Amino acid sequence: MSAKYEEILEYNKKGRYQSEWDSLSKYSIPEWFCKAKFGIFIHWGVYSVPAFANEWYSRNMYVKGSPEFEHHVKTYGPQKDFGYKDFIPMFKAEKFDPEYWAEVFAQSGAKYVVPVAEHHDGFQMYESDLSEFCAVKMGPERDVIGELKSSVEKRGLVFGTSTHRAEHAWFMGVGKEFDSDIHEPLKRGDLYWPSEQAQPDFQDLQAKPDPSEEFLIDWVERTCEIIDRYSPRILYFDWWIEHEAYKPYLKTIMAYYYNRGLERGFPTSVCYKHDACAFGSAVVDVERGKFAEAKPYHWQTDTAIARNSWCYTDSLIYKSSGEIIRYLADVVAKNGNLLLNVGPKADGTFAGEDLSILLDIGEWLKVNGEAIYDTKxxxxxxxxxxxxxxxxxxxxxxxxxxxxxxxxxxxxxxxxxxxxxxxxxxxxxxxxxxxxxxxxxxxxxxxxxxxxxxxxxxxxxxxxxxxxxxxxxxxxxxxxxxxxxxxxx
Incomplete structure (x- = not known):
């Protein structure tokens, strides 16, 4: 057990929230979140470089028979010669302007912004002491999360982050099944570590093998590093935290996050899918969907501007501005928030369709916002x-x-x-x-x-x-x- 992990456990012992559901269920959804109604989600990372299929390119390029596999070999060569890690130097983000991004989001009418801090690929978009594979040390060589936080908060928007690290335990493991650049030895901190075997059924919450204790502790430390360094008001988790192996560690993270928020004087909010958390301990989130009827509790849906990907690709199928505005109205009427995703290009610019849709939403909200914000x-x-x-x-x-x-x-x-x-x-x-x-x-x-x-x-x-x-x-x-x-x- 690392010194950092022991420090996290000791901190929680002294806090109001303990690493148990009965304690975490005393949490209340922050008032600002219930008033905000509309936020922006951002999927941007190394996977934006190939701009093919979707944000799962980092895994599927190693899945024989997949379109990504065939595209990769044809475009870049065999995976043993050009693996996912070789996209990192190509991810320069040379046109990334956080001030411009924040201004676009403000003009869209969004009240909060949630960029992905780390996706399943394992590349951190922030400054990290736990790995060399982060945006400060490789690729853009910039603290993307830190810069965006500063620009967003300058405009009065609330800043949050998401982490999709939990799935990384098995996400790249398929690359070990043939001659690729993913092979042992792998150690903690490597981009491809641990590349374990994937569970045969992703709906089986007790499927084996479990992630190693070392990986789970690393997951806790990475998440708490985000909490400590960037003070996000929202912490969004993707789906695999519902697996039983993650539960004790998830509760540790949540207690740490809620206690840190109290210490710093602002309320925080975890967002989760399925039934990963005890009901009432965090915000229920529905991915690319919603409830048919109003709920007595506040909830959130996250969906994307495009139907077929969360990140930018060369073949996006866009929703119309009107469809998204109607979706927003339906969700808010049913006591929910809409977290709408946009995927910038690898260079840091937005596609014209993305900008047009965001600005259409903003223009509609300028007129109709009083029927959306701070309503019941x-x-x-x-x-x-x-x-x-x-x-x-x-x-x-x-x-x-x-x-x-x-x-x-x-x-x-x-x-x-x-x-x-x-x-x-x-x-x-x-x-x-x-x-x-x-x-x-x-x-x-x-x-x-x-x-x-x-x-x-x-x-x-x-x-x-x-x-x-x-x-x-x-x-x-x-x-x-x-x-x-x-x-x-």
């Missing part, structure tokens, strides 16, 4: 005929909404009805705000003093009857959702 779910989250698909990886295609599909939020003494498709002829009907002769029906029974469309100066002449609140605003056209503000007495 209303009595109803939604109305309309279109049914939502629930669960992970459910955003493979765009949902076709109608002008009857509406999402609700509440705040500022008002009810916001976000109409997901602008109605033809400007005829609006909000059925959830209606009169009812049935006293058992929880229809709207209050005083409305004003109805308006956000971005329009004049109030609307409206009526409320058994069919709902209705009005006509002639001439209104929009490819994006339109928000009706209903102010009550």
């Amino acid at each position: 779910p209303w009595r109803y989250a939604e109305e309309g005929p279109t049914k939502e698909e629930e669960g992970q990886f459910s955003d493979g295609s765009a949902t076709e909404y109608t002008s009857q599909d509406i999402r609700f939020t509440a705040g500022n003494g008002a009810i916001y009805a976000i109409v997901l498709k602008c109605p033809e002829g400007g005829k609006f009907t909000i059925r959830s705000i209606s009169k009812s002769a049935d006293p058992s029906k929880p229809a709207f029974h209050g005083l409305i003093k004003r109805v308006s469309i956000l971005g329009e100066r004049s109030a609307e002449e409206f009526e409320v009857d058994e069919k709902g609140l209705s009005f006509t605003h002639k001439g209104i056209k929009s490819a994006f959702p339109v928000t009706v503000k209903i102010e009550t007495e």
Whole structure:
């Protein structure tokens, strides 16, 4: 057991939070997170250099028969002569401008930013004392995480990080199965270490072999190094932490992180997938998916601008700006946050499509932000005929909404009805705000003093009857959702 690991354990013994679920469950989600609603996720690293397929290139280039394997041999030569590590000198990030990045994110309307500190490939995008394979010592020779943190916080945005290190235990192990550059001896700190055998079933949370104790302690130390050096307000974990071998070490990290936040005077938030953490001890995250109904607890979905990759590639399939804005409205109405991923190019620039989408979202939020930020779910989250698909990886295609599909939020003494498709002829009907002769029906029974469309100066002449609140605003056209503000007495 290393001196650093013992230091972490001793620190936790003196803190409010202990490495047990009953203690960690006393945690509360930070208020700022519940108000923020919209954040930016960033996948950028050595895997951005080949720009092929997706961010799993570092593993799949060693998987015989895969498109990545064939592409790699054809483009760069055999893996024994040109392995993943040989992309590092090509990752120069020569046009990386953290000030510009932060400005783009601010203009997008995001309130927090979460770059990947280390992905499954094992290359750290920050200054590390635990390995030479980090962005400060190789590749860009810059502290990407540190520079971005400074620029983001300068603009009043909250800074977080994600770590996907847990999967690295087995991620590169397939390279040992043939003559490649991945072979023993490997030692702690090497890029390819430990390259262990992958479990046969990634859904088996007790699958063998377990990662070594040395790897698990190294995982704890790397994560705590990020916590100590960069003070992230959010710490996002990818999926493999749910495996039973990680659980004691995960609880150690969480206790350390929460205690550090208390010591430094700011609340922190762990985000997790599946059931990796005890419910109530951190923020539930749904990857590339969402809930079909509103939840009584705050949650987050992370998804990407592109359907087929988290990092930049030469074959991205982009979602439209309108699809993402409608997704944001649906998630917020159901008590969630949207963490939207963008993948910069290897040189540090953004593709034109990424910029266009981010700025479209920002322009929409300039007008409609009061219906998103610092709001709460209303009595109803939604109305309309279109049914939502629930669960992970459910955003493979765009949902076709109608002008009857509406999402609700509440705040500022008002009810916001976000109409997901602008109605033809400007005829609006909000059925959830209606009169009812049935006293058992929880229809709207209050005083409305004003109805308006956000971005329009004049109030609307409206009526409320058994069919709902209705009005006509002639001439209104929009490819994006339109928000009706209903102010009550």
